[in-house]
Amino acid sequence: TAIPVLDHGFIRVIDYMGDDSAVVQAARVSYGRGTKKVSEDSGLIRYLMRHRHSTPFEMCEIKFHIKLPIFIARQWIRHRTANVNEYSARYSILDNEFYLPAPEHMAAQSASNRQGRGDTLDAETAQQVMELLRDDAARCYRTYEHLLDTDKGPGLARELARMNLTLNAYTQWYWKVDLHNLMHFLSLRIDPHAQYEIRAYAEAMLDILRAWVPVTAEAFQDYRVGAFTFSASML
Amino acid sequence: TAIPVLDHGFIRVIDYMGDDSAVVQAARVSYGRGTKKVSEDSGLIRYLMRHRHSTPFEMCEIKFHIKLPIFIARQWIRHRTANVNEYSARYSILDNEFYLPAPEHMAAQSASNRQGRGDTLDAETAQQVMELLRDDAARCYRTYEHLLDTDKGPGLARELARMNLTLNAYTQWYWKVDLHNLMHFLSLRIDPHAQYEIRAYAEAMLDILRAWVPVTAEAFQDYRVGAFTFSASML
Amino acid sequence: TAIPVLDHGFIRVIDYMGDDSAVVQAARVSYGRGTKKVSEDSGLIRYLMRHRHSTPFEMCEIKFHIKLPIFIARQWIRHRTANVNEYSARYSILDNEFYLPAPEHMAAQSASNRQGRGDTLDAETAQQVMELLRDDAARCYRTYEHLLDTDKGPGLARELARMNLTLNAYTQWYWKVDLHNLMHFLSLRIDPHAQYEIRAYAEAMLDILRAWVPVTAEAFQDYRVGAFTFSASML
Amino acid sequence: TAIPVLDHGFIRVIDYMGDDSAVVQAARVSYGRGTKKVSEDSGLIRYLMRHRHSTPFEMCEIKFHIKLPIFIARQWIRHRTANVNEYSARYSILDNEFYLPAPEHMAAQSASNRQGRGDTLDAETAQQVMELLRDDAARCYRTYEHLLDTDKGPGLARELARMNLTLNAYTQWYWKVDLHNLMHFLSLRIDPHAQYEIRAYAEAMLDILRAWVPVTAEAFQDYRVGAFTFSASML
Numbered sequence: 001t002a003i004p005v006l007d008h009g010f011i012r013v014i015d016y017m018g019d020d021s022a023v024v025q026a027a028r029v030s031y032g033r034g035t036k037k038v039s040e041d042s043g044l045i046r047y048l049m050r051h052r053h054s055t056p057f058e059m060c061e062i063k064f065h066i067k068l069p070i071f072i073a074r075q076w077i078r079h080r081t082a083n084v085n086e087y088s089a090r091y092s093i094l095d096n097e098f099y100l101p102a103p104e105h106m107a108a109q110s111a112s113n114r115q116g117r118g119d120t121l122d123a124e125t126a127q128q129v130m131e132l133l134r135d136d137a138a139r140c141y142r143t144y145e146h147l148l149d150t151d152k153g154p155g156l157a158r159e160l161a162r163m164n165l166t167l168n169a170y171t172q173w174y175w176k177v178d179l180h181n182l183m184h185f186l187s188l189r190i191d192p193h194a195q196y197e198i199r200a201y202a203e204a205m206l207d208i209l210r211a212w213v214p215v216t217a218e219a220f221q222d223y224r225v226g227a228f229t230f231s232a233s234m235l
Numbered sequence: 236t237a238i239p240v241l242d243h244g245f246i247r248v249i250d251y252m253g254d255d256s257a258v259v260q261a262a263r264v265s266y267g268r269g270t271k272k273v274s275e276d277s278g279l280i281r282y283l284m285r286h287r288h289s290t291p292f293e294m295c296e297i298k299f300h301i302k303l304p305i306f307i308a309r310q311w312i313r314h315r316t317a318n319v320n321e322y323s324a325r326y327s328i329l330d331n332e333f334y335l336p337a338p339e340h341m342a343a344q345s346a347s348n349r350q351g352r353g354d355t356l357d358a359e360t361a362q363q364v365m366e367l368l369r370d371d372a373a374r375c376y377r378t379y380e381h382l383l384d385t386d387k388g389p390g391l392a393r394e395l396a397r398m399n400l401t402l403n404a405y406t407q408w409y410w411k412v413d414l415h416n417l418m419h420f421l422s423l424r425i426d427p428h429a430q431y432e433i434r435a436y437a438e439a440m441l442d443i444l445r446a447w448v449p450v451t452a453e454a455f456q457d458y459r460v461g462a463f464t465f466s467a468s469m470l
Numbered sequence: 471t472a473i474p475v476l477d478h479g480f481i482r483v484i485d486y487m488g489d490d491s492a493v494v495q496a497a498r499v500s501y502g503r504g505t506k507k508v509s510e511d512s513g514l515i516r517y518l519m520r521h522r523h524s525t526p527f528e529m530c531e532i533k534f535h536i537k538l539p540i541f542i543a544r545q546w547i548r549h550r551t552a553n554v555n556e557y558s559a560r561y562s563i564l565d566n567e568f569y570l571p572a573p574e575h576m577a578a579q580s581a582s583n584r585q586g587r588g589d590t591l592d593a594e595t596a597q598q599v600m601e602l603l604r605d606d607a608a609r610c611y612r613t614y615e616h617l618l619d620t621d622k623g624p625g626l627a628r629e630l631a632r633m634n635l636t637l638n639a640y641t642q643w644y645w646k647v648d649l650h651n652l653m654h655f656l657s658l659r660i661d662p663h664a665q666y667e668i669r670a671y672a673e674a675m676l677d678i679l680r681a682w683v684p685v686t687a688e689a690f691q692d693y694r695v696g697a698f699t700f701s702a703s704m705l
Numbered sequence: 706t707a708i709p710v711l712d713h714g715f716i717r718v719i720d721y722m723g724d725d726s727a728v729v730q731a732a733r734v735s736y737g738r739g740t741k742k743v744s745e746d747s748g749l750i751r752y753l754m755r756h757r758h759s760t761p762f763e764m765c766e767i768k769f770h771i772k773l774p775i776f777i778a779r780q781w782i783r784h785r786t787a788n789v790n791e792y793s794a795r796y797s798i799l800d801n802e803f804y805l806p807a808p809e810h811m812a813a814q815s816a817s818n819r820q821g822r823g824d825t826l827d828a829e830t831a832q833q834v835m836e837l838l839r840d841d842a843a844r845c846y847r848t849y850e851h852l853l854d855t856d857k858g859p860g861l862a863r864e865l866a867r868m869n870l871t872l873n874a875y876t877q878w879y880w881k882v883d884l885h886n887l888m889h890f891l892s893l894r895i896d897p898h899a900q901y902e903i904r905a906y907a908e909a910m911l912d913i914l915r916a917w918v919p920v921t922a923e924a925f926q927d928y929r930v931g932a933f934t935f936s937a938s939m940l
């Protein structure tokens with residue numbers, strides 16, 4: 001039951017360990033015999049979230065299988081508190097699949113935000129852009145196949161030939177992370193400052209979060225995603 | 236089913252995720268379509284261990300409940316690649332339990348190894364040492380109880396009173412780690428250079444490892460524990 | 471020039487790398503040719519802090535020599551994103567020095583906060599508590615010395631004898647951390663929820679922070695320490 | 706004084722903290738008064754390396770400015786124990802520079818090693834491959850420029866346009882790491898199993914290592930790079 005993301009990507013839960021009750025259980029180790037007062041589980045989880053007592057959330061773990069464009073994988077991998085095994089393009093041949101933005105996501109450079117996109121392109125321009133992207137990706141892939149060809153081509157090493165692919169080629173990996181660091185990832189990547197394409201994955205993972213640890217997900221929504229911090233000088 | 240360790244300690248598996256086949260599964264993501272050659276699972280695990288391809292071993296996770304003396308907890312916590320929730324002596328009262336070495340583990344300072352123990356003490360001396368340790372621990376604990384007493388004592392804050400306990404008092408925690416870093420922990424802590432008391436826990440965990448991931452445990456034994464490295468100048 | 475903390479502790483800067491300008495320099499790598507707009511350094515640092523762009527702050531590093539009571543070292547070491555070398559009580563003999571709270575820090579258990587202290591004890595009770603703490607620590611230390619004695623005592627291994635010391639004995643270590651994780655440490659440990667004794671160290675380090683990276687320290691004060699987060703439901 | 710690597714890349718030391726003597730200094734904290742026996746610094750460093758006492762090596766830190774092809778950056782970034790700030794292709798425009806292997810590094814896929822290269826291509830074939838790579842990279846870059854063009858092109862957002870570049874485009878970053886994890890990186894990346902292009906950087910860094918911490922570098926060479934581990938069953 002993989003959740004489709006973008007045109008050829010997906011995200012799929014492989015396994016997980018623990019849930020809301022495992023967070024509570026770990027917190028109760030700390031509080032020992034003294035826990036009667038914060039006895040309601042949901043209250044305890046909200047308390048931990050509010051006070052940034054993050055270590056009980058590290059007691060849950062989840063493992064995903066993800067297929068995603070390389071330029072998004074490059075943003076994703078910057079989150080170091082995770083475990084990763086990626087498809088090896090030294091070992092195997094990458095598929096002939098490329099991310100091509102849907103027309104509604106084809107946007108011009110933002111004038112106000114140097115690191116973001118602005119207005120959507122008109123339908124015709126979007127179509128032209130799509131064709132340019134497709135043509136270059138396809139041509140590069142044909143060259144890649146030719147380079148690898150041991151019969152009619154030079155039989156170039158896979159680890160070299162792959163450099164001819166464009167950054168919208170798809171890769172895949174197993175990605176395993178604890179619940180605390182997953183929420184840290186989500187808080188940075190569902191944010192409007194994050195690029196749409198990684199946000200699409202983050203949104204899918206937020207749905208998974210809600211199904212997996214509903215109480216934690218609600219506290220996360222309340223104290224992280226929807227929260228607002230006033231600085232000392234604002235107060 | 237807690238495994239007893241030392242006089243009052245224990246180690247108990249709370250949960251785990253993945254096993255030998257999860258290591259293989261993750262490695263196969265990397266190798267993609269090209270895996271036929273190393274098709275035998277055990278061979279692949281041994282290959283990964285031999286070549287220090289450690290990330291597939293990070294795909295398994297295990298969570299323990301551990302009770303251990305504080306001076307051993309201080310060694311253990313130095314392993315940073317784990318998740319921990321410890322009993323809080325600010326929040327709760329520690330039990331009246333102390334580690335007292337069994338006579339066969341009462342040893343003199345080693346003459347040759349500044350960081351280790353040498354000959355076992357004779358029975359009578361061992362008995363005397365045990366009594367000295369017990370008396371001090373017990374007296375300190377009585378003072379602790381008195382300090383906490385809000386009735387006949389000063390009702391001192393728990394976070395302060397605990398400083399009167401000796402380092403052989405027991406604490407407990409949940410400790411969660413991935414398989415790669417668990418083996419790194421074990422390789423350092425079942426080593427003869429490690430202090431006997433932490434080795435006792437490591438040995439119990441090695442048994443758990445063997446039951447949990449038998450193929451990985453055997454490769455670990457072969458390529459880490461029982462291996463020997465020759466330096467360039469020795470070769 | 472060690473800064474004294476508590477009765478026998480201290481904190482001393484051994485070395486550091488980078489300062490405010492190194493944060494800016496690293497951020498400018500990201501922004502490349504496009505940096506003209508946020509050209510003012512202080513504005514850029516404040517922008518990074520506000521938007522939790524924490525990686526440029528990881529580009530500075532600082533190394534301390536710290537002497538601290540063991541029960542505080544146990545809290546401190548929970549911060550895993552640091553590098554540590556601690557005095558070895560397996561290898562060497564610990565000094566006859568113990569933390570004894572000053573009368574103004576001798577407080578009763580808080581009635582409202584299970585994990586904190588409440589009213590200060592009256593002078594006489596504080597004095598009595600101090601004597602109880604001192605007597606037990608001193609007696610335990612005398613036993614420790616006797617246990618180590620190869621002449622008139624059993625010559626017990628150092629790694630065993632140390633278990634007889636109380637948790638207010640002092641240890642020391644080198645502790646090295648990057649600027650981002652130092653601020654994370656400080657935000658948790660100068661907080662009123664943190665125990666007074668670790669707060670005393672955190673306060674001393676905050677002074678060091680102000681001298682080392684004044685612009686960053688001010689932004690930290692404004693956006694972390696003095697800030698307040700409103701949850702979604704509060705807003 | 707940047708060291709050139711590959712056709713357009715480089716590696717440059719920005720700053721560092723500590724050297725061989727800082728390793729020794731940190732180790733001596735652990736050994737306290739007991740250090741007289743291993744008094745010779747070089748002997749102590751070799752002892753630490755041999756016994757995998759890695760934390761004293763974490764006390765040194767080094768920061769590089771590196772320019773490298775994206776497909777190599779993707780391998781490099783898998784080393785999580787480092788601090789990174791990368792040039793942002795969301796914020797700025799990437800240069801028109803691509804890695805093109807020199808003829809002597811144009812090699813066919815290895816027949817025996819699925820993850821490596823075999824025989825060098827003959828001069829003519831190498832030349833043809835180079836032209837194919839150059840043409841595709843150049844054409845993709847021209848499209849990239851056109852896509853960004855707000856005048857004659859669609860003015861596509863930079864974060865989207867960049868997906869049209871090939872994986873041999875160059876990026877750059879600041880990369881900071883401690884000495885222990887630098888050696889871990891080097892041991893994996895100067896290894897013959899590593900791809901030539903990342904090995905080229907690792908070799909340049911090994912030279913830097915030798916100049917920076919000569920005693921550590923020699924111990925590293927002796928106990929890691931040039932060492933050989935015999936498994937239990939081999940022994």
Ligand SMILES: Cc1cc2nc3c(=O)[nH]c(=O)nc-3n(C[C@H](O)[C@H](O)[C@H](O)COP(=O)(O)OP(=O)(O)OC[C@H]3O[C@@H](n4cnc5c(N)ncnc54)[C@H](O)[C@@H]3O)c2cc1C
Nearest residue numbers: 080081082085086088265290316783784785786893898899
């Ligand atoms: C020849 C070669 C071939 C490779 N082939 C592949 C491949 O096909 N597919 C693939 O995906 N990768 C591949 N890799 C990458 C490899 O799996 C590692 O990701 C990379 O070598 C970094 O090693 P590391 O994890 O030890 O380093 P670091 O990330 O620097 O970690 C060093 C140590 O720190 C600890 N650590 C750091 N971060 C964490 C964390 N978040 N969780 C737990 N422990 C942590 C671990 O103990 C780790 O060993 C290959 C590497 C080499 C050298």
Ligand SMILES: Cc1cc2nc3c(=O)[nH]c(=O)nc-3n(C[C@H](O)[C@H](O)[C@H](O)COP(=O)(O)OP(=O)(O)OC[C@H]3O[C@@H](n4cnc5c(N)ncnc54)[C@H](O)[C@@H]3O)c2cc1C
Nearest residue numbers: 030055081315316317320321323548549550551658663664
């Ligand atoms: C007031 C107070 C009360 C506390 N009470 C208790 C208690 O009762 N019981 C108890 O056990 N602890 C208690 N703690 C300790 C607390 O749970 C944390 O261990 C400590 O504050 C360190 O925080 P940290 O994990 O964010 O820091 P660091 O370990 O420095 O980590 C910083 C960040 O790096 C990442 N990270 C680093 N290492 C890992 C890793 N191995 N795996 C995954 N992510 C990693 C995480 O994102 C983490 O948030 C208390 C702390 C405070 C301040």
Ligand SMILES: Cc1cc2nc3c(=O)[nH]c(=O)nc-3n(C[C@H](O)[C@H](O)[C@H](O)COP(=O)(O)OP(=O)(O)OC[C@H]3O[C@@H](n4cnc5c(N)ncnc54)[C@H](O)[C@@H]3O)c2cc1C
Nearest residue numbers: 313314315316423428429550551552555556558735760786
């Ligand atoms: C016999 C013995 C004697 C010892 N004596 C002493 C002593 O006298 N004094 C003393 O202080 N310690 C001593 N230690 C502790 C030792 O220095 C280590 O702290 C401990 O063994 C944990 O090892 P580790 O750092 O490899 O494990 P982990 O902390 O689990 O780390 C595993 C790997 O992950 C990476 N990593 C994780 N966190 C970080 C981080 N924050 N920064 C950079 N890299 C990171 C590193 O590559 C590291 O090797 C001793 C240990 C043993 C086994």
Ligand SMILES: Cc1cc2nc3c(=O)[nH]c(=O)nc-3n(C[C@H](O)[C@H](O)[C@H](O)COP(=O)(O)OP(=O)(O)OC[C@H]3O[C@@H](n4cnc5c(N)ncnc54)[C@H](O)[C@@H]3O)c2cc1C
Nearest residue numbers: 078079080081188193194500525551785786787790791793
């Ligand atoms: C909108 C946006 C724009 C961005 N723009 C850029 C850009 O222009 N250039 C750029 O280079 N990056 C950019 N990034 C990436 C960003 O700098 C982070 O690398 C990324 O968000 C991962 O965050 P993290 O480090 O908190 O996560 P993780 O790596 O998961 O770390 C979580 C926490 O663990 C601790 N930690 C983990 N590993 C280490 C370690 N090795 N050393 C010290 N502490 C550690 C730290 O406390 C850290 O905060 C951007 C990110 C976002 C969301």
